[in-house]
Amino acid sequence: MKKLLFIALAAMFAMQSCGQQPKADDGAADVYFTSDISPEGMMKVYEALGRKAEGNVAVKLSTGEPGGHYYLQPALIKDLVQSINGTIVECNTAYGGGRANTADHLKAAEDHGFTAIAPVDIMDAEGDIELPIEGGKHITADKVGANYAKYDFVVVLSHFKGHEMGGFGGAIKNIAIGIASSSGKARIHSAGKSDTNAWIGTPQDDFLESMAEAAKAIVDDKGDKILYINVMNNLSIDCDCSSHPAAPEMMDVGILASLDPVALDKACVDLVYAAPEEEKRSLVERIESRNGIHTLDYAEQLGVGTQKYNLIDLDK
Numbered sequence: 001m002k003k004l005l006f007i008a009l010a011a012m013f014a015m016q017s018c019g020q021q022p023k024a025d026d027g028a029a030d031v032y033f034t035s036d037i038s039p040e041g042m043m044k045v046y047e048a049l050g051r052k053a054e055g056n057v058a059v060k061l062s063t064g065e066p067g068g069h070y071y072l073q074p075a076l077i078k079d080l081v082q083s084i085n086g087t088i089v090e091c092n093t094a095y096g097g098g099r100a101n102t103a104d105h106l107k108a109a110e111d112h113g114f115t116a117i118a119p120v121d122i123m124d125a126e127g128d129i130e131l132p133i134e135g136g137k138h139i140t141a142d143k144v145g146a147n148y149a150k151y152d153f154v155v156v157l158s159h160f161k162g163h164e165m166g167g168f169g170g171a172i173k174n175i176a177i178g179i180a181s182s183s184g185k186a187r188i189h190s191a192g193k194s195d196t197n198a199w200i201g202t203p204q205d206d207f208l209e210s211m212a213e214a215a216k217a218i219v220d221d222k223g224d225k226i227l228y229i230n231v232m233n234n235l236s237i238d239c240d241c242s243s244h245p246a247a248p249e250m251m252d253v254g255i256l257a258s259l260d261p262v263a264l265d266k267a268c269v270d271l272v273y274a275a276p277e278e279e280k281r282s283l284v285e286r287i288e289s290r291n292g293i294h295t296l297d298y299a300e301q302l303g304v305g306t307q308k309y310n311l312i313d314l315d316k
Helices: 002-017 039-049 074-083 102-111 146-150 171-176 182-189 204-222 261-273 277-289 293-302
Strands: 029-034 057-060 087-090 120-122 128-132 141-145 153-159 161-163 167-169 226-232 254-258 309-313
Touching (some): 029 261, 039 074, 074 153, 087 102, 102 120, 128 146, 141 146, 141 182, 141 204, 153 171, 153 204, 167 171, 167 277, 171 204, 171 226, 171 261, 204 293, 226 261, 254 261, 261 277, 261 293, 261 309
Parallel strands (some): 029 309, 057 087, 087 120, 153 226
Antiparallel strands (some): 161 167, 226 254
C-alpha cells in the first residue's frame, strides 16, 4: 500500500512541477486522501470536507449483490453513518438477481449487515419521481426512487472498483444508476429509449453519457447538500452488483473524499494508473475497453464537476 501511495503521489507531484496540474485558483477541486482504510479514516476524510451532513440524511451506498463480498463493510462505515444519524438508501435493480424487488433487497441488506447499523430505505419501494436534466441529449429527466424527496442531504459512499459496463464505478455511477429507480436504471442503460428494457443494444458512449446526465440531475437538485467519499479497496474489475466478482489484483489504496464527484472519480482513476504495471493491468484494461473515462469527460462538459483537482494528503 505504501509503495503504491508513493508511486501515485510522486506521479501527481511530477505533473504539478511540470505545470500540468492546475492550482485552486484555476478552478481545481480539493480531493482529500488517507491511506487509513478504517472507521477513523472514514471520519477523517468526512471532517476534512468541512460540509456537515444535517437534517434527514441519506447515505447512498451499494448493499451488494448476494454472493458478492467486496461491498463496503458495515464495520467500516458504521461510525460515520451513525454520527450523522444517516439512513442507508438504495433502489431496486433492473437486471434481476437478488435485489430486484424490495423484499429481496431488504433481505440482502440484512444479510450483509447493513440493517444492524442503520435504517435501510429502498427508495423506489412505492414508485418513483422525475428530476429534470438541463442539457441532456439522451435523457431529459432522471427517474429516481420516490423516497429520495424525503432527504435533505445525501452522503455518497462509493466502493471504487471496476465495472462490467461502465469500466469503473465510483461517485458518478453511484448517484446516477444507484439513485435511479428500477425503471430509471432501464432509462439510463437504454439511453432514454426504454423504461422497461435496459438491454436493447445501446451504443456504449450513449450509455456512459446517460449516466453523466443522470448524475447532473442529482448534483443540480442537491446543490451544497451532498458530499462524496470513495473507498479504494478490494479493487476487483467487477462491480458490487456482480454475484461472482473477479478477485482483486491491485492492493488497497485508501479513502478519498471531495465535494466534486468528477474530481473525486478522476483522482481515483489516476491512482489506478499510478499503480505498478503487474497490479493495474486488468483494471486498466477494463476501464479502457469500456471507454470509461468518457463518462468523466462528458460529465465535465455538462457542468457536473471538473477533472482538475488538488490532492490533499491527510496522512502528512
